Amino acid sequence: MAIASRIDSIERDIAVMLDETLSPEARSLELASFARRELAEAQRINLQALGQVPPHDTYVDGRAGAAIETVRPDGVVVFEFEMLQDIFAQIGEMLVQASPIRSGRYARSFLFLADGVVVDPGAAVPPASEYVFVSSVAYARKIERGLSSQAPDGVFQAVAAIAARRFSNLASISFTHVVLQAGQIDEWANTASALRHARRHGRRKAPGEWLRRQPAIKIRTH
Structure with missing residues (x-):
């Protein structure tokens, strides 16, 4: 995965x-000299x-x-940085480090989705x-x-706040809730205990349905 930094005609016009x-x-x-300066700045930010x-x-x-120096007088220079993998890896590690430690089941429960697909x-x-x-x-909501x-302070909300500050120049990161599909949620959602909990709190939906709304971190590239 890559994030592109484009040196286009607007910046070129300013330079020349x-x-x-x-x-x-x-x-x-x-134009090549301007592109190299922009590359250096992007590398500093990264x-x-x-x-x-x-x-x-x-x-x-x-x-x-x-070679950057071969750009046409009216040309375009694009730098694509392979940085999303690093962002995802760091967020995943932060989630594990912030997780409560008992059996390790919670830390092993994390899913990573791309446009809703695991x-x-x-x-x-x-x-x-x-x-x-x-x-x-x-029990992630608890x-x-x-x-x-x-x-x-929770896990997903706390990590989302840290990641949003750390990667603000690279991506839009926020805490949210998402609805998982059947088969993605923990098996507890369909137990008698979940049904009793739903009735006690006046839930009208099936027990597995209301439990599928899970805390999450959403990432969108700029």
């Missing part, structure tokens, strides 16, 4: 307006947010790996407009309300 007498070759070099500089691919006028651990993350971390155990002494 300094000297309208430049030749086409000089205009190309001016280092600050991720703790490392992620790899990137360069496209010059649509040519992968071409992504298998270790598989390549597919392109998507929205990514979500969510717990599949029914933990989020601070009912665990090991996580008095």
